[in-house]
Amino acid sequence: ELKVEQNPLFLSMQEGKNYTIYCNYSTTSDRLYWYRQDPGKSLESLFVLLSNGAVKQEGRLMASLDTKARLSTLHITAAVHDLSATYFCAVDSIGNQFYFGTGTSLTVIP
């Protein structure tokens, strides 16, 4: 079974600071997704990454993919309170299966 691990699981950071969330996966895949989930709400798609070296940016969030290392990163620049949420990465395997990571709960402190 494909394993998708994120770290850290919990992240508390001050507004204005930068930080990176890491997503490691255990099998070959060239598609990686990042989702955001607010408390009590459903998941919202943030980024879709295809192929090695892909980079996507939206506002203060930037995601990248290294398929050789089986690693994706979600970088947060100058965090603001509105970014507080749980962030999930998900991998789309060759066998048409979709696996989510463990999630990173982000709290941005004013």
Next chain:
Amino acid sequence: EAGVAQSPRYKIIEKRQSVAFWCNPISGHATLYWYQQILGQGPKLLIQFQNNGVVDDSQLPKDRFSAERLKGVDSTLKIQPAKLEDSAVYLCASSFGLAGGLLGLAKNIQYFGAGTRLSVL
């Protein structure tokens, strides 16, 4: 564009009772997914349909869980009988294409419903 609709939003039942959840995907989306999200964890795929056929149900506990999508649109997920460990949020998602498929990425993005929160007492 209407999103993925799910009902009910909340359900409380006693163990050994039965429960059913309903999902209406985004119009035109061929692929429908049911996930189980236990508190503090990522969603776990239970079953995946393309149109009215099952693509993957390898993680569905088939002794108590069943799902159908008879006309290739709406879907129901049933638990019979429920156990305490079934307490979770059940999420339905849909996409135009199939996860891992050959369509452009945008068509494989999954759009999620608000979920049904199940509490088994």
